[in-house]
Structures are given as C-alpha cells and as structure tokens.
Amino acid sequence: MKIITTNQELIHSISDERLLGRSIGFVPTMGALHQGHLDLIRASLDRNCYTVCSIFVNPTQFNDPKDLEKYPRTLSSDSEMLLKAGCDLLFAPDVAEIYPKVPDTTPSFDMIGMDRVMEGKFRPGHFDGVVQVVYRLLDLVKPDHLFMGLKDYQQQAIIGRMILALNLPVFLVSVETTREEDGLAMSSRNARLTPEWRQKAPIIFETLQAVKTDVLAGKNISRIEAFYFSKLTELGFRMEYLEICNPLTLQPISHFKDKAVVCIALWAGDVRLIDNILIVA
Numbered sequence: 001m002k003i004i005t006t007n008q009e010l011i012h013s014i015s016d017e018r019l020l021g022r023s024i025g026f027v028p029t030m031g032a033l034h035q036g037h038l039d040l041i042r043a044s045l046d047r048n049c050y051t052v053c054s055i056f057v058n059p060t061q062f063n064d065p066k067d068l069e070k071y072p073r074t075l076s077s078d079s080e081m082l083l084k085a086g087c088d089l090l091f092a093p094d095v096a097e098i099y100p101k102v103p104d105t106t107p108s109f110d111m112i113g114m115d116r117v118m119e120g121k122f123r124p125g126h127f128d129g130v131v132q133v134v135y136r137l138l139d140l141v142k143p144d145h146l147f148m149g150l151k152d153y154q155q156q157a158i159i160g161r162m163i164l165a166l167n168l169p170v171f172l173v174s175v176e177t178t179r180e181e182d183g184l185a186m187s188s189r190n191a192r193l194t195p196e197w198r199q200k201a202p203i204i205f206e207t208l209q210a211v212k213t214d215v216l217a218g219k220n221i222s223r224i225e226a227f228y229f230s231k232l233t234e235l236g237f238r239m240e241y242l243e244i245c246n247p248l249t250l251q252p253i254s255h256f257k258d259k260a261v262v263c264i265a266l267w268a269g270d271v272r273l274i275d276n277i278l279i280v281a
C-alpha cells in the first residue's frame with residue numbers, strides 16, 4: 001500500500017492507475033478506524049480495481065474546538081489495518097495541503113434545507129465543512145465510486161444531493177451500518193463510553209427497531225417520537241433529537257406512506273452518539 005501526504009503525489013499515483021484503465025474507489029475517513037470503515041474498504045475492493053482511503057481530521061466540520069482537539073489520531077495502527085484489508089493507497093494530508101491559502105473554490109448548491117435539520121440544527125456549519133472537504137477530495141481523487149456509511153445517514157444524503165446538483169461524475173455507494181454484536185453502531189467514539197454507558201448503549205438500536213415496528217403498525221408519528229424520546233430521557237440519556245423523516249429530503253413527516261428514516265442523536269454521559277434506521281413498507 002502506498003502512503004502519501006501531498007496532492008501532487010496523489011494526482012500522480014492516480015493518473016497512473018487511470019492510464020491503466022483501472023476503476024477507482026474512494027473511502028474518505030477521519031481515521032481511528034474500526035470494522036465499519038474496513039467494510040467500506042471491502043465494498044470498494046469488491047467493485048473497483050484500485051481503492052484509495054483518505055485519513056484527514058477535517059477542522060472545518062467541527063463546530064466545537066474541544067471536539068476537534070479530542071478527536072483520536074491513530075495513523076500508524078490505521079495504516080496497518082488498511083494494509084491488511086487490501087487498500088491500495090492511503091492519502092493522509094495535513095491541513096495546509098487540503099486548505100492552501102487560496103480562496104475557497106467549493107461551488108455552492110441548494111441543499112434544499114437538508115443541512116438545517118437534525119445534525120445541521122445541533123452542529124451549525126457542520127455540513128458546510130463536510131461538503132467543502134468531500135468536494136475538495138473528490139476533485140483530487142476523481143474516483144468512479146465514492147463509499148460512505150449509512151451510519152451518518154444525513155451526511156451521505158447531503159453528499160448525494162451535492163453529486164446530483166453539481167452533476168459530479170461519481171457514483172455514491174452507501175454502505176450498511178456495521179454494528180457490535182449487541183447492536184451498537186460501531187463508532188470511534190464508543191471507546192470513550194464508561195462501562196456503565198457502554199452497557200446501556202444497545203438500547204439505542206433497540207429503540208430504533210421499536211420505532212420501526214410502531215411506524216409500520218400505523219401508529220401516530222409525533223406520538224411515537226415523543227414516547228421514545230421520553231423513554232430514552234428517563235434512562236438517563238441527554239436527548240438531542242429523535243426524528244422520523246423523509247429519507248430523501250430529510251424533512252420531518254407527519255404520516256408514513258412507504259419510506260422513512262428514523263434518526264437519533266443523544267449524549268451517553270459525555271459521549272455524543274448518533275444512529276438511524278431505514279423503514280421501507
């Protein structure tokens with residue numbers, strides 16, 4: 001596996017692969033890799049001749065400087081995991097490489113309000129940062145396929161919207177969430193849970209499944225939201241949101257027709273967790 005840190009080397013390596021007619025899969029990450037990330041690499045290896053992974057802790061998507069500071073940085077173990085997984089190229093640039101001191105060239109597009117709900121409401125400016133870095137990385141890598149996790153449902157939906165609105169020549173593949181055996185969605189933040197919170201955390205996915213059952217049973221949407229929001233609050237979680245929404249526009253729904261996504265964000269002690277479930281009738 002090649003490990004490179006500059007845009008020049010990246011462009012050079014990838015153009016060699018292009019000349020050989022090899023399709024390129026790209027998995028952007030912020031590192032602190034776990035099995036969920038490796039499943040994205042696997043999905044890319046299955047569909048492409050050449051897989052590129054980036055590790056870049058993007059400062060522009062953190063609205064809380066303390067969160068950015070606390071973000072785990074484990075580059076050497078990450079690169080070992082990628083090597084074992086069969087990744088072809090690791091791009092690990094520093095901030096100056098991704099954001100040189102030139103005016104920002106990210107084109108604007110209408111996010112049709114997708115950036116103002118849920119994560120967008122609780123982490124103002126977060127999606128501007130995500131869009132900025134993914135656009136920049138896509139411009140450098142120019143992959144055939146982009147792999148993103150459904151774990152960050154709103155993020156992949158907004159990037160899907162960007163690809164459509166800007167007519168970018170890349171196909172987005174959204175990959176199923178990888179979970180621990182007890183159902184907790186894998187996340188680099190899980191390691192920071194105290195043993196007590198770790199033991200309680202599987203209730204998040206159990207709640208999502210219970211919401212799904214109630215939605216499919218035709219129960220009232222806002223009553224379902226209120227009921228499970230209170231239930232998790234009573235268990236000691238500090239709730240940010242539990243929303244049942246349209247999976248394409250991310251706007252809240254009042255009636256279920258045939259598809260929805262349920263998204264949750266909450267604090268388990270001082271660790272913020274998110275998860276979601278898709279409902280298709």
Ligand code: AMP
Pocket residue numbers: 028029030031036037039040147148149150151152175176177178179185186187
């Ligand atoms: P991150 O490094 O946390 O920004 O995540 C990089 C990519 O991995 C994103 O597309 C995430 O949605 C995806 N990802 C993170 N956790 C999981 C998981 N448990 N299952 C599948 N994909 C994941």
